[in-house]
Amino acid sequence: MPTRRVEVTTWYLEQLSAADLRPAAAPPGEPVTVTRAEIPSPELNRFLYTAVGGDYHWVDRLGWTYEQWDNWLRRPGAETWIAHVSGTPAGYLELDPGPGGDVEIAYFGLLPAFTGRGIGGHLLSTGTARAWDLADRWPGREPTARVRVHTCSTDGPTALKNYQARGFRVHDVRVTAETLDHRPPGPWPGAR
16 A cells, blocks of 8 residues: 655643543533443454544554453553443543553544544543542552643544643644555455
């Protein structure tokens, strides 16, 4: 597949207090439940990763083995939160616990059929709140002192705006040149 060199801007954002979180102003226009996937499931997370990120050049985990996915998900404090609409997964958020009370929102997004419906702000609000109370579910973990996330110019067009609307502040911006396929891999990598 032909590739191209592109300039990619990456924004690094953070919250330094739970009081920084600004929940979505209105609930989605339809019933949405957000639940934690408490049983680590590499198959589920790989599905969510490709279904959400396939249109945005999410490729860094495509080569992961089952064992790599399993090891990632079984780390103490690692959590996956899934938004459901009428029982169907609509999007997800992964929490990556770090040292010193640092929690990263490692991945966040919606499946294409669920964008533009007010679900993203609700899911991000809920997931960020769960990052702030992560220590309540993981005995021995330090209380969360910082929640961070990053997004880039190849992600969804409303990602940065959604993070900022939820109270995340940009603390760093980096611009790099990257080589990308002309088309993102889509939700079924290798099926083309």
